Amino acid sequence: MERDFVGKKEFPIKCEIGRGLEGAIVNNTQIGYVNGKEGRLCYRGISIEDLAKYSSFEETAYLLLFGKLPKRDELNGFKEKLKVSRSIPQGIVEMIKILPKDTHSMNLLMSAVAALAGYDKESQKVTLESEKEVAIRIISKIATVTAAISRIKKGKEVIEPREDLSHAENLVYMITGEVDESRPSLRGVDEEISKAIDMALILHADHGMSGSTFTCMVIHASLSDFYATIAGGIGSLKGPLHGGANERVIKMLQEIGTPSNVEEWYGRERKLHHKIPGFGHRIYHAHDPRARIFKEYCHRVATTEEIKNLLAIAERLEEVEIRELGEKKGIFPNVDFYSGIVYKALGLETSLFTPLFAVSRVAGWTARVLEYMPENRIFRPRAEYYGPLKQEYIPMEKR
Amino acid sequence: MERDFVGKKEFPIKCEIGRGLEGAIVNNTQIGYVNGKEGRLCYRGISIEDLAKYSSFEETAYLLLFGKLPKRDELNGFKEKLKVSRSIPQGIVEMIKILPKDTHSMNLLMSAVAALAGYDKESQKVTLESEKEVAIRIISKIATVTAAISRIKKGKEVIEPREDLSHAENLVYMITGEVDESRPSLRGVDEEISKAIDMALILHADHGMSGSTFTCMVIHASLSDFYATIAGGIGSLKGPLHGGANERVIKMLQEIGTPSNVEEWYGRERKLHHKIPGFGHRIYHAHDPRARIFKEYCHRVATTEEIKNLLAIAERLEEVEIRELGEKKGIFPNVDFYSGIVYKALGLETSLFTPLFAVSRVAGWTARVLEYMPENRIFRPRAEYYGPLKQEYIPMEKR
Numbered sequence: 124m125e126r127d128f129v130g131k132k133e134f135p136i137k138c139e140i141g142r143g144l145e146g147a148i149v150n151n152t153q154i155g156y157v158n159g160k161e162g163r164l165c166y167r168g169i170s171i172e173d174l175a176k177y178s179s180f181e182e183t184a185y186l187l188l189f190g191k192l193p194k195r196d197e198l199n200g201f202k203e204k205l206k207v208s209r210s211i212p213q214g215i216v217e218m219i220k221i222l223p224k225d226t227h228s229m230n231l232l233m234s235a236v237a238a239l240a241g242y243d244k245e246s247q248k249v250t251l252e253s254e255k256e257v258a259i260r261i262i263s264k265i266a267t268v269t270a271a272i273s274r275i276k277k278g279k280e281v282i283e284p285r286e287d288l289s290h291a292e293n294l295v296y297m298i299t300g301e302v303d304e305s306r307p308s309l310r311g312v313d314e315e316i317s318k319a320i321d322m323a324l325i326l327h328a329d330h331g332m333s334g335s336t337f338t339c340m341v342i343h344a345s346l347s348d349f350y351a352t353i354a355g356g357i358g359s360l361k362g363p364l365h366g367g368a369n370e371r372v373i374k375m376l377q378e379i380g381t382p383s384n385v386e387e388w389y390g391r392e393r394k395l396h397h398k399i400p401g402f403g404h405r406i407y408h409a410h411d412p413r414a415r416i417f418k419e420y421c422h423r424v425a426t427t428e429e430i431k432n433l434l435a436i437a438e439r440l441e442e443v444e445i446r447e448l449g450e451k452k453g454i455f456p457n458v459d460f461y462s463g464i465v466y467k468a469l470g471l472e473t474s475l476f477t478p479l480f481a482v483s484r485v486a487g488w489t490a491r492v493l494e495y496m497p498e499n500r501i502f503r504p505r506a507e508y509y510g511p512l513k514q515e516y517i518p519m520e521k522r
Numbered sequence: 523m524e525r526d527f528v529g530k531k532e533f534p535i536k537c538e539i540g541r542g543l544e545g546a547i548v549n550n551t552q553i554g555y556v557n558g559k560e561g562r563l564c565y566r567g568i569s570i571e572d573l574a575k576y577s578s579f580e581e582t583a584y585l586l587l588f589g590k591l592p593k594r595d596e597l598n599g600f601k602e603k604l605k606v607s608r609s610i611p612q613g614i615v616e617m618i619k620i621l622p623k624d625t626h627s628m629n630l631l632m633s634a635v636a637a638l639a640g641y642d643k644e645s646q647k648v649t650l651e652s653e654k655e656v657a658i659r660i661i662s663k664i665a666t667v668t669a670a671i672s673r674i675k676k677g678k679e680v681i682e683p684r685e686d687l688s689h690a691e692n693l694v695y696m697i698t699g700e701v702d703e704s705r706p707s708l709r710g711v712d713e714e715i716s717k718a719i720d721m722a723l724i725l726h727a728d729h730g731m732s733g734s735t736f737t738c739m740v741i742h743a744s745l746s747d748f749y750a751t752i753a754g755g756i757g758s759l760k761g762p763l764h765g766g767a768n769e770r771v772i773k774m775l776q777e778i779g780t781p782s783n784v785e786e787w788y789g790r791e792r793k794l795h796h797k798i799p800g801f802g803h804r805i806y807h808a809h810d811p812r813a814r815i816f817k818e819y820c821h822r823v824a825t826t827e828e829i830k831n832l833l834a835i836a837e838r839l840e841e842v843e844i845r846e847l848g849e850k851k852g853i854f855p856n857v858d859f860y861s862g863i864v865y866k867a868l869g870l871e872t873s874l875f876t877p878l879f880a881v882s883r884v885a886g887w888t889a890r891v892l893e894y895m896p897e898n899r900i901f902r903p904r905a906e907y908y909g910p911l912k913q914e915y916i917p918m919e920k921r
Binding site: 127128129130132134135136137138139140141142143144145146147148150151152153154155156165167168169170173174177178192193194196197198208214217218221222223225227228230231233234235237238240241242247256287308330331332333334335337338341342344345346347348350351352355356357358359360361362363365366405406470491498500501502503504505506507508509510511514515516517518519522 | 525526527528529530533534535536537538539541542543544545546547548549550551553554555556564566567568569572573574577590592593594596597600613616617620621622625626628629630632633634637638641646671700710725729730732733734736737741742743744745746747749750751753754756757758760761762763764765781804805856870890897899900901902903904905906907908909910911912913914915916921
């Protein structure tokens with residue numbers, strides 16, 4: 124019989140720990156659930172498929188933070204808080220401008236988010252009540268900072284946020300700066316792009332105890348402030364083993380060139396024992412449900428020959444990989460395999476891909492940090508010392 | 523029989539994990555060893571007492587990073603690399619100036635260190651060889667950034683580093699800006715202060731898998747760059763449960779006022795179940811060896827009536843606490859109990875205490891990150907989900 128409810132575990136818990144703390148249990152959570160064997164992802168028990176179909180990023184963030192789907196006035200109140208928090212201080216824009224133009228976007232984002240603490244005195248209190256409000260401000264502002272970084276790197280003017288748009292619409296508006304007055308229903312912001320970004324923000328908002336989520340929890344557990352905490356998560360997400368795989372997928376698809384090259388290219392890479400980006404996940408040994416949603420979306424946004432070709436290569440590669448490794452080893456396309464194609468179709472530069480991941484995941488980061496606060500305990504695992512226990516201090520002349 | 527050598531453990535390892543990952547094993551290490559029961563701390567097998575007595579911060583950092591005490595030419599080469607890396611780009615100084623003056627020093631330090639990546643293109647490579655050099659540059663520059671923050675916060679001119687001074691001397695010089703030409707042997711920098719800072723840098727350089735060290739390892743394991751990694755460690759150290767307790771100790775000693783008030787004050791605090799800052803440590807259940815060294819040093823630097831009084835209060839409080847809790851519960855003064863008095867005697871502002879901790883601990887952070895690299899695996903422990911596994915998405919109108 125299938126279980127429909129799981130109970131809380133009591134600490135201490137007996138575990139078998141592999142390298143990278145595989146198998147170690149950090150805490151009990153109600154926020155998200157990943158079933159790698161069945162390929163299921165839920166936020167607060169609700170399937171990611173349903174959320175992608177019916178929800179918005181704002182509603183999903185509320186769900187993650189507060190544990191339930193909001194009633195209309197609750198959602199409106201939450202949206203309002205996000206809207207009024209959108210603008211960022213001129214000092215943050217100035218500091219991004221001062222730093223070298225070719226600084227990695229994620230280093231800029233990390234630096235700017237850490238600095239934002241200086242403008243939010245409430246952030247230094249670190250109580251559960253004040254942190255809930257700070258979390259909403261960070262979720263809001265991280266989008267504005269990301270757009271500012273994108274604009275400054277391209278040598279363009281930074282665009283002030285608008286309060287009449289949704290989170291995704293405003294993000295797209297601040298990045299592109301384009302207003303199409305012929306589409307008054309969307310207040311000028313491209314509907315298709317905004318919808319795709321909204322969906323991408325929902326799909327990336329939480330995913331268990333990922334490296335960046337864990338980083339946030341470890342930093343905040345010393346009762347450090349929320350800006351320092353989220354800045355740390357951004358630093359972790361920056362690593363190519365965590366965020367950034369979708370950039371490499373696009374590069375790979377471009378390198379392959381055409382669908383007919385896939386078989387030969389794949390055979391060569393396998394012989395060289397190269398890891399194929401966008402496949403496999405520590406957690407999933409079945410289809411990543413997010414990859415399926417992105418794949419479906421790819422077909423909607425693939426309107427140019429270039430994108431259609433990339434998608435055709437990707438689908439051919441997926442077939443070959445599943446035939447060779449998929450069923451045997453449980454290696455399937457992950458979320459990064461198709462997300463890059465969607466972003467590329469939307470005209471976004473690849474250096475924005477990982478910052479966009481942060482703009483979404485900040486919802487899960489903040490939700491999980493807040494959840495841990497009432498039972499907070501600083502993280503202090505052990506490194507196992509090996510070697511001599513007593514070494515003499517040898518003076519310089521005798522070395 | 524006492525062991526004098528311990529072997530390496532093989533993963534997977536069976537553990538019993540408490541909250542805060544207590545008891546979980548992260549990796550095997552040769553860098554440092556804390557024996558909480560005996561109150562012993564070693565770096566690479568050498569006791570902290572010997573290092574405080576005979577070594578310098580530069581030599582200790584070399585020992586931590588490269589696993590052995592350097593020969594003379596090795597130490598000179600290492601010192602030279604630190605010296606030529608001291609200056610920081612004008613852009614970093616400018617960004618600190620732009621941010622609000624009352625921004626927490628640790629938020630500024632975190633932000634500046636993350637931004638430094640933009641000026642060090644080598645840092646984006648993330649190979650073991652390149653990272654060793656980047657580590658040395660960060661150890662050097664973090665001192666300059668800390669001094670710059672201190673100067674800017676006080677509205678004073680930032681002082682350029684000098685290459686003719688040791689790491690500790692130059693740090694003191696960049697903070698105080700004072701040159702006393704009557705002491706030519708030290709090229710004008712106060713000898714007593716520099717010596718005390720050098721010792722403090724040695725004592726704080728490594729301490730097992732502390733929260734900040736663990737943060738660095740988690741961030742870097744996704745192969746993020748070293749600046750983002752160290753910035754994350756700074757964010758963790760900022761929390762009052764990790765760094766910063768020595769600030770609270772000073773405040774407490776000032777509040778108590780005189781040694782004769784200690785008994786009454788202590789009794790009242792105990793009744794209110796308040797935690798006394800500067801006592802107890804998750805790891806030590808015996809005397810913290812670093813506290814003993816700092817205590818001894820307190821007597822050397824306590825020359826004013828104010829500091830003598832603070833020290834007398836501290837010693838009285840230590841007696842009372844040990845009588846009441848020490849032997850029974852294994853709660854003794856920790857490193858933070860006496861370190862604040864030393865810093866205060868040196869005339870350092872309290873907001874510099876935690877940044878100084880980072881200037882030292884960066885040696886341990888970088889050493890442990892480099893040690894983990896050859897066997898790198900991303901950290902991905904688990905949060906244990908509890909609650910309903912399948913929740914319906916309820917449309918807005920039915921909530």
